[in-house]
Amino acid sequence: MGLFTTIDHVGVAVADLDAAVAWYAEHFGMRLEHEETNDEQGVREAMLRVSDGDDGPRLQLLAPLRPDSAIATFLDARGPGIQQLAYRVDDVEEAAATLRAQGLRVLYDTARRGTAGSLVNFVHPKDAGGVLVELVQPADQAAVH
Amino acid sequence: MGLFTTIDHVGVAVADLDAAVAWYAEHFGMRLEHEETNDEQGVREAMLRVSDGDDGPRLQLLAPLRPDSAIATFLDARGPGIQQLAYRVDDVEEAAATLRAQGLRVLYDTARRGTAGSLVNFVHPKDAGGVLVELVQPADQAAVH
Ligand SMILES: [Co+2]
Ligand SMILES: [Co+2]
Numbered sequence: 655m656g657l658f659t660t661i662d663h664v665g666v667a668v669a670d671l672d673a674a675v676a677w678y679a680e681h682f683g684m685r686l687e688h689e690e691t692n693d694e695q696g697v698r699e700a701m702l703r704v705s706d707g708d709d710g711p712r713l714q715l716l717a718p719l720r721p722d723s724a725i726a727t728f729l730d731a732r733g734p735g736i737q738q739l740a741y742r743v744d745d746v747e748e749a750a751a752t753l754r755a756q757g758l759r760v761l762y763d764t765a766r767r768g769t770a771g772s773l774v775n776f777v778h779p780k781d782a783g784g785v786l787v788e789l790v791q792p793a794d795q796a797a798v799h
Numbered sequence: 800m801g802l803f804t805t806i807d808h809v810g811v812a813v814a815d816l817d818a819a820v821a822w823y824a825e826h827f828g829m830r831l832e833h834e835e836t837n838d839e840q841g842v843r844e845a846m847l848r849v850s851d852g853d854d855g856p857r858l859q860l861l862a863p864l865r866p867d868s869a870i871a872t873f874l875d876a877r878g879p880g881i882q883q884l885a886y887r888v889d890d891v892e893e894a895a896a897t898l899r900a901q902g903l904r905v906l907y908d909t910a911r912r913g914t915a916g917s918l919v920n921f922v923h924p925k926d927a928g929g930v931l932v933e934l935v936q937p938a939d940q941a942a943v944h
Contacts, residue, residue, distance in 0.1 A: 656828045656850025661858075664809055664884055666930055674928065681901055681927075682886075683800045704886065705801025710855050713806075735929030736881045739809055741827075741849065756826055782826075783819065784880030785811055 657749055658741035661711040662790040663701065665738035667728050671698045671717035678702055684713060688770055696723025701769060714740070714769070738776075740788035746773045749789050753777055765791065802894055803886035806856040807935040808846065810883035812873050816843045816862035823847055829858060833915055841868025846914060859885070859914070883921075885933035891918045894934050898922060910936065 668674035671689075678684040684702040691698050702713040716737060718726035728737050743749040746765040754760055759778035768774030771793030779786045813819035816834075823829040829847040836843050847858040861882060863871035873882050888894040891910040899905050904923035913919030916938035924931045 655830065656848075656853070658827065658849050660849050660853045660855040661806070661809065664806065664881075666884075666928065668928060677928065681802075681898070681903065683802045685800065703801075704803050704805050708801070708805045710805040732877070733929050735924070736884055739811075739881055753826070758826065779880070783811065783813060783822065784878050 657752060658743055658789075660742050662740040662742040662788075662792075663712040663714045664736060665714040665716050665740060665788070666735065667725050667732075667737040668715050668717050668734050669729060671700055671715055674715045674717070675700050675702070678713070678715070687712065690769065691719065692767070692769075693719070694766060696720045697725050699769060711740075714738075738786040738788050740774075740790050743789050743791055746775055746789050746791035750775050758782065765789075802897060803888055803934075805887050807885040807887040807933075807937075808857040808859040809881060810859040810861050810885060810933070811880065812870050812877075812882040813860050813862050813879050814874060816845055816860055819860045819862070820845050820847070823858070823860070832857065835914065836864065837912070837914075838864070839911060841865045842870050844914060856885075859883075883931040883933050885919075885935050888934050888936055891920055891934050891936035895920050903927065910934075 675686050684704060686700055687703045688701040696719045698717045698719055700715045716725045750760045758781040761776040761778060765773040765775045768790055773791040775789045777787040820831050829849060831845055832848045833846040841864045843862045843864055845860045861870045895905045903926040906921040910918040910920045913935055918936040920934045922932040
């Protein structure tokens, strides 16, 4: 039982990625692990490790590349803050199909590229108690399929 | 390095706790692990395990006991959704002192009782990029002090 294996990351919308990465390092001692630009999603993003010994969920910082991106829309509507909750799955297409069969709206017809070669999709927040739920199939699982 | 050890839980505000627990079980297969009422915080809350084999962060569901509670205020302003991000610390008073020394506002002068005998405090979201950051010292650490 359990459609997801674990929480993969928590995503926080920020206006300025470099400033936010520096803020998390200075105040919370969190180390930048990975950074990339995702043109399709219109986002610059960073993955932070909570502490050096911790292999639990990462904190993801998300900054808009363009004013029409989902992160820009979120910042305009709500200001900076927690934007998404990402769960890890073994097979993103299978998880999306299970949720669709339950009547939940899944945003993309097929999964798209997420952070570090992962495959991702999203459940519509209106169908998930106001939470933007991301499904993440990590790159190592993605390579098998 | 790292002020926190790991993410402890992600807290989601819901209007009806029992309905939300049932929804997470039906759609995401998450199992209820613990439930309690915290009169001081004005909240009824549930801790869910993401999957049976997972010992990572829990999903916390939070429903208001009273219209003047923080959760009721959040629901009125934003509707249901992610309300807080909780990090685990070894010593909540020490972590709070470190953050205060950096000029961040910490909500309580001394930590209060959280879930399952833990000690908790909060960083003001205006001082943490719009994120309500909870500091959680679990009960086993709490007993030592
Ligand atoms: Co994400
Ligand atoms: Co909490």
